[in-house]
Amino acid sequence: MRNIKITIEYDGKRYLGWQRLGDSDKTIQGRIEAVLTQITGEKIEIIGSGRTDAGTHARGQVANFKTDSPLTSDKLLNQLNHYLPWDIIVKKVEEVPERFHARYNATGKQYSYYVWNNPIPSAFERYYSHHISQKLDITKMNSACRMLEGTHDFLGFSSLKKSKKTTVRTIKAITITSEGDLLQFKFEGEGFLYNMVRIMMGTILEIGAGTLEANIIDDVFMSKTRKNAGMTVPAQGLFLDCVEYK
Structure with a gap:
């Protein structure tokens, strides 16, 4: 076969x-x-x-x-x-080869999340980005990204109630680039929990908008409590860019 x-x-x-x-x-x-x-x-x-x-x-x-x-x-x-x-x-x-398994053999994934940052929505980007009307502080968001990078227990940044399996994950890099009003947030990691990217993204955006302080990230890591993190952003801005294998 x-x-x-x-x-x-x-x-x-x-x-x-x-x-x-x-x-x-x-x-x-x-x-x-x-x-x-x-x-x-x-x-x-x-x-x-x-x-x-x-x-x-x-x-x-x-x-x-x-x-x-x-x-x-x-x-x-x-x-x-x-x-x-x-x-x-x-x-x-x-x-x-016969033993290849798309899920179990994956060694990393890369996601992108897109944000349309303008007081006026975009007719063309509405299905492929999340609209944020208030101005976002890129410096604050970059600082939040650095805090999320590395190896941590991301249970509080997921929609999992609890898990028998480990919820420790390693985020290799989170980068922000812009093309006009369209911001791209790129997440590179060994693996991600359920809704982990969308909750990290919501936390980063709330820090950028000034409704959360960056130290909330350490609080979430320590408490492992979902309610302490930011919002879960809508799905339409999220793209699975690639899956890595050895």
Whole structure:
């Protein structure tokens, strides 16, 4: 049996997230599995590198699946993009070793979050960024980013109630760049907890807006309490840029 790795780009605004939900055709996983089942004649289940929430986008989501189909990688790529909806694109198809697992073999991920920082909203960016009308202090936000970097217990920056598994994660870097009124916050880490990027992002923004002080970050690390952190920002500004493997 062959093991196939696929790299996927999608616009999440019409979908209920990555994970298959019963018979719903409104998930990314469900749509891709339906097409793969159609073109291979087999019941295909794909394994994603991780879940993305409803409205979240991806430039480099990774998944794998097992198949006995003789279709070449190029043929699978062409067939997938022929039958998938316009807002889900498979960028790459490759055969990988049998033991490759899209989730368990991932060594890092990179996310971007976009903020439209102008008193007037943007008609074009509304599905792909979060609108903040008040002026943000870049210096304060950069200081917050430095405090979040490194190895910490991020339970308080997640939507997990509790976890039997470790909630310690390492953030390699958080950077801020701007193009006019559009700010890009890039998060690079070994792994992320449920809603961790969106809650860190909300905390950074509230510090930039002056409604929270930067020392709240240390308080959250020590208390491990979600309510002490900032808001959970909307999903539409979040992009999974890439997944790293050895």
